Every structure is written in C-alpha cells, then in structure tokens.
Amino acid sequence: xxxSFCTSLHTKGATPLPGPGPRQCKYTGQSVRALPIRxxxxxxxxxxxxxFVVDExxxxxxxxxxxxxxxxxxxxxxAHDSRAQVDDEDAAIMNxxxxxxWVVMLDENGQDIGSEQMAELVGDAGNTGASRLSxxxxxxxxxxxQLRERANLSIRLSTLVLNHQIALLVLMEQLYRVCxxxxxxxxxxxxxxDAFSCS
Numbered sequence: 001x002x003x004s005f006c007t008s009l010h011t012k013g014a015t016p017l018p019g020p021g022p023r024q025c026k027y028t029g030q031s032v033r034a035l036p037i038r039x040x041x042x043x044x045x046x047x048x049x050x051x052f053v054v055d056e057x058x059x060x061x062x063x064x065x066x067x068x069x070x071x072x073x074x075x076x077x078x079a080h081d082s083r084a085q086v087d088d089e090d091a092a093i094m095n096x097x098x099x100x101x102w103v104v105m106l107d108e109n110g111q112d113i114g115s116e117q118m119a120e121l122v123g124d125a126g127n128t129g130a131s132r133l134s135x136x137x138x139x140x141x142x143x144x145x146q147l148r149e150r151a152n153l154s155i156r157l158s159t160l161v162l163n164h165q166i167a168l169l170v171l172m173e174q175l176y177r178v179c180x181x182x183x184x185x186x187x188x189x190x191x192x193x194d195a196f197s198c199s
Contacts, residue, residue, distance in 0.1 A: 033126040035133040036066035037175065040096055042089045042139035043074050043164040050165045057172035064179040070096060074139045082141045090144020093136055102130035103151045106137045106171065108161050110154035119178045121153065128152075135171060137164050 046054070054069060061067045072092045079085045097103060102125040113121070125133045136147060148154075157170045 034065050034122070035102065035125055035130060036068070037061070038068040038070065038096075038101075038132055038134045039137070039168065039171065040070050040072060040093055040134060041137040041164050041168050042072045042093070043137075046071065046165060050169065053169055054172060057169075057176055060176050061172070061179060072096075085139070086141045086144045089139050090146045093144075094146045094150065097134055097136075097147075097150065098132065100129070100131045101134040102128050102132070103147075103153075104133070104135045105143055105147060105151035105154045106135060106157065106167055107143060107154045108156055110156040112159070113155045113157065115174060115177055118174050121155070122175075122178055137167050137171070139164065 058067050058069055072089065074089065075085045076092055077084075077088045079088060104121065104125075122133070136143065136151070138147075157167060157174070162170065
C-alpha cells in the first residue's frame with residue numbers, strides 16, 4: 001500500500017508552504033545529503049530486551065548511515081528536587097550537542113509527526129549544512145530550558161505519553177523505515193520517492 005508523501009514540517013528558519021490540502025513532497029525525485037544520526041536518551045539502565053532491540057535496529061541502520069546511541073544517566077547528581085534534576089540532565093545533553101548539529105527534541109507537546117513527515121525531516125536536516133542529526137529523548141520530567149531553546153524542531157511520535165525506552169524503540173523503527181524506503185545505497189544519498197511504503 002502507498003500513500004501520498006509529505007506534509008511540511010515547521011522548523012526554525014523554515015517557511016511553511018501556503019495553501020491547504022495535500023501536496024507533493026518538496027524533495028520528490030531529488031537526492032538530499034544524508035547525515036550521521038545521534039540519539040541522546042535520558043534514563044536508567046535499559047532492560048536486556050529493550051537493549052537487544054535497540055542494538056538490532058542500530059545494526060540495520062548502519063547499512064545506511066552512521067548511528068550513535070548515547071544513554072545519559074537520569075538524575076546524574078542525585079538531586080532531590082525535580083527542577084534541579086532536569087537542569088542537570090539538560091546540561092549533560094547540551095555538553096554532547098555540537099554547534100553544527102540539527103537537533104530534534106522529542107516532547108509530548110511537540111508537533112505531531114507521521115512516517116511521511118519523518119522522511120521530510122531527514123531531508124530537511126540534510127539540506128541545512130548541519131554535520132549531524134541529533135534526536136533527544138528526555139527523562140521523567142522532560143527537557144530543560146537550554147535544550148528547548150537550542151532544538152531546531154520539537155516533535156512527538158504519539159498522542160500517548162511514552163516512556164523513554166518505548167519512545168526510543170518507536171524512533172528507531174521509524175528511522176529504519178525512512179532509510180529503508182528512500183536510501184540510495186550506491187550513492188550514499190537519500191533519494192526521495194513520490195510514494196511512501198507502509199509495508
């Protein structure tokens with residue numbers, strides 16, 4: 001089954017296209033530069049089952065691009081106050097983000113995104129001049145102010161609130177789906193099609 005491809009994402013520095021209704025993806029039939037991916041997740045040690053699935057997806061994704069999975073310990077200074085905990089986690093994340101990263105923050109109040117929009121997000125990032133695409137998954141109290149101000153885009157993968165381990169698995173699967181559908185292995189670039197596979 002195929003569905004029409006894509007809806008514009010609203011990113012910092014991007015102007016949304018005018019007009020209602022479906023439209024063709026701005027990258028249809030074009031190649032765009034693929035970026036290395038880094039996923040920063042705040043949380044406790046993962047269960048063996050979750051880590052097994054994460055490692056499996058990393059192995060699959062590395063056929064298409066470099067993937068770096070970084071687990072940041074929740075509440076690194078054992079703060080008793082939730083605000084202090086968020087600030088500590090925020091500082092730990094910001095220390096791992098480079099000035100030329102394209103930063104996507106996963107947040108329950110972020111913009112709704114589907115598979116088509118995820119593909120467009122990857123295309124947008126490849127055309128920004130950034131050297132890496134970084135996804136940030138927050139801890140139990142969410143993200144801090146520094147990351148909120150730094151992020152180029154804030155998205156949510158579901159209207160349901162997901163814990164960080166489930167959010168990570170959903171993100172990995174969607175990234176693999178995007179790469180599997182639109183990647184041109186022979187050239188090392190993303191080749192955006194005019195339809196998106198739902199299989």
